[in-house]
Amino acid sequence: MNESPALSSRRQFIAKTGLAAASATLATGPNLLLGQAKGANDRVRVGVMALGRGMGHVKAYLDVPNCEVAYVCDVDEKRLASGVTYMNGKQETPPQAVGDFRRILDDPEIDAISIATPNFWHAPAAILACKAGKHVYVEKPGSYNPHESRRMVQVAEETGRQVQMGTQRRSYPGVIEGIQKLREGVIGRTLHARCWYSNTRPSIGIGEVTAPPPELDWTLWQGPLPERPYKNNLVHYNWHWHWFYGGGELANNGIHSLDIARWAMNVDHPERVTCAGGRYHFQDDQETPDTATSFYEFGDLGAISWETTSCHRRKPEELSFVRVYGEGGMMDFNGSAYTIYDLDGKEIGKNTEKPSDVPHFTNFANAIRAGEKLNQPIANGQISTMLCHLGNIAYRTNGAVKVDPKTGDLVDHPEGQKLWRREAYREGWEI
Numbered sequence: 001m002n003e004s005p006a007l008s009s010r011r012q013f014i015a016k017t018g019l020a021a022a023s024a025t026l027a028t029g030p031n032l033l034l035g036q037a038k039g040a041n042d043r044v045r046v047g048v049m050a051l052g053r054g055m056g057h058v059k060a061y062l063d064v065p066n067c068e069v070a071y072v073c074d075v076d077e078k079r080l081a082s083g084v085t086y087m088n089g090k091q092e093t094p095p096q097a098v099g100d101f102r103r104i105l106d107d108p109e110i111d112a113i114s115i116a117t118p119n120f121w122h123a124p125a126a127i128l129a130c131k132a133g134k135h136v137y138v139e140k141p142g143s144y145n146p147h148e149s150r151r152m153v154q155v156a157e158e159t160g161r162q163v164q165m166g167t168q169r170r171s172y173p174g175v176i177e178g179i180q181k182l183r184e185g186v187i188g189r190t191l192h193a194r195c196w197y198s199n200t201r202p203s204i205g206i207g208e209v210t211a212p213p214p215e216l217d218w219t220l221w222q223g224p225l226p227e228r229p230y231k232n233n234l235v236h237y238n239w240h241w242h243w244f245y246g247g248g249e250l251a252n253n254g255i256h257s258l259d260i261a262r263w264a265m266n267v268d269h270p271e272r273v274t275c276a277g278g279r280y281h282f283q284d285d286q287e288t289p290d291t292a293t294s295f296y297e298f299g300d301l302g303a304i305s306w307e308t309t310s311c312h313r314r315k316p317e318e319l320s321f322v323r324v325y326g327e328g329g330m331m332d333f334n335g336s337a338y339t340i341y342d343l344d345g346k347e348i349g350k351n352t353e354k355p356s357d358v359p360h361f362t363n364f365a366n367a368i369r370a371g372e373k374l375n376q377p378i379a380n381g382q383i384s385t386m387l388c389h390l391g392n393i394a395y396r397t398n399g400a401v402k403v404d405p406k407t408g409d410l411v412d413h414p415e416g417q418k419l420w421r422r423e424a425y426r427e428g429w430e431i
Contacts, residue, residue: 044365046112046137047071047095047104049125051083052236053139054116058083060361061114062090067365069095071104076236077215099217101125105132111368112162115139117223118239119246123148124224124429126378130159135368137361139166140259141251141385142378146408147421149382149389151431156378164364164374165381167259169336171360174353175260178331178338182264186340186349187326190265195257195306196319197249201290202311203282204241207233224429233285241286243396248288249308250275250395251388258296259376259384260322260333261304268383269408270296270304275395281311294391299405306391383408393419 044067048054051074061067072087072095074080084097098104104113105128112135115125123143126136136156142165143149156163169175182190212218212230221235222228228244239245240252262268277292290311296304320332329342336356340349366372386408393416394401402411410416425431 042066042369043068044111044368045070045109046114046365047073047098047101047107047110048083048114048116049073049101049104050115050117050121051076051079052116054114055083055086056357057114057116057137057361058087060357061365063358064362064365066369067361068093070110071096071098071107073098073101073104075099075217075220079236100220102128105129105134111135112137112364116166119251120144120225121223123152123431124425126152126163127155127431130155130161130163133159133161135162135364136378137164137166137364138378140255140381141247141388142166142381143385143389144247145419145421146386146389148431149385153379153382162364162367162374163378164360164367165376165378165385166360167256167376167381167384168357168360169256169260169355170263170376171363172336172353172355173359174336174338174351174355175333177351178333179263181338181340181349182324182326182331183266186329187324187331188328190324190326191302192325193261193265193302193304194320194323194325195254195261195304196321197253197257197306197308197310198312198314198319199310200313203284204233204238204286205284207231207285222426224425224431226424226426231285238285241288243287246288247388247392248292249290249310250288250292250294250306250391251385254294254306254308254391255385255388257322258304258306258387259381261306261324262384262387264322264324264331264333265298265302265304267298267301267304269405270387270390270403271299271405272297272400272402273387273390273394274400275391276399277308277395289395292395294387294394296387296391304387 046061047070048057058069061069072083080097087095104110113129114137116139119141122138126138129136143152209229210232218230273296275294277289279286279290281290291309293307320334322333324331332339336353338351342348363375367374390401397415401413401416404411
């Protein structure tokens with residue numbers, strides 16, 4: 001496809017200057033990058049950004065009808081090479097391999113970008129992609145803080161892009177069926193949902209400040225963040241447990257179960273949130289809690305709780321992923337399966353379907369080419385993500401926050417407001 005000089009110039013400008021410049025540029029006139037809607041049978045061409053969890057994206061897209069992985073992208077040359085090797089022979093046209101995701105955005109033939117980066121990249125990359133005319137699949141939690149959450153939802157609406165959040169259980173047929181049964185009153189009025197996450201995570205140790213490994217583009221890994229020195233126990237996973245980069249287990253795994261609980265309870269913003277716990281198992285660099293409980297009050301609509309023991313499996317306790325209590329019984333959600341019990345604990349219904357990520361990616365592709373309704377549009381996904389943000393704000397301040405149930409805003413909490421947004425971004429990457 002040949003571009004006009006003006007459009008080519010605009011793409012180059014976006015790629016070089018980041019979010020702030022992209023926003024300013026695209027606001028000056030008609031969004032020439034959006035193009036026309038695709039036909040129902042058109043191939044969807046996607047680039048996958050970050051090849052840790054992103055390899056799950058790659059594998060799912062390979063099973064989506066009429067979908068092509070046109071780019072694989074990672075700032076780690078070893079992971080990038082591994083992704084290229086995996087793709088050998090998997091599709092007729094091998095994907096291009098790039099280290100900078102903005103090269104994907106600069107390609108007018110690309111329909112969408114699939115973002116599987118650390119949390120602090122989610123909103124900046126998604127916003128830039130939307131403004132470059134690309135549709136977006138972004139992993140959970142989708143944002144690092146409430147300000148980023150609100151801004152990415154706003155940009156998705158302004159640009160008219162399809163933005164799907166990676167809480168893939170929204171597309172599990174078994175979960176959808178279970179939620180429908182709740183709506184039909186199978187356990188009566190829902191009162192309370194409980195969520196659990198347990199694991200046996202080891203200590204992350206005490207890291208040392210060293211030179212980054214030669215295969216890692218440390219500057220680009222940090223992306224929108226202010227520069228910090230490389231520490232050797234941070235990449236590629238332990239950033240989750242540092243407040244500067246991630247949101248702990250609540251934003252890492254809590255989002256999945258809280259989203260199902262909120263869906264099951266048919267609620268949006270809470271009135272009050274509490275969260276307490278600590279780092280009890282190891283004395284190391286981890287800042288976020290390994291043991292914690294958060295509680296969400298929705299007034300007359302009920303409550304949701306989430307509990308983690310990320311360094312203890314709690315065997316032989318039988319902890320469900322999500323358990324919903326109603327006036328007439330209880331429903332458990334595990335994987336894509338559900339089980340229904342009456343008030344006496346007798347099993348009265350179940351679904352044992354096995355989970356798969358493919359339906360969520362298929363739904364995303366169908367939304368792009370045929371206008372199918374997204375199962376987890378970013379606006380709805382971020383309501384669930386806000387539960388994680390509010391829980392972390394409560395934990396990091398005085399243990400409790402009041403919330404305006406109409407807007408999701410904090411009420412009379414100056415210390416919490418300081419955590420609402422990041423103090424600074426790298427120049428050119430401001431949200």
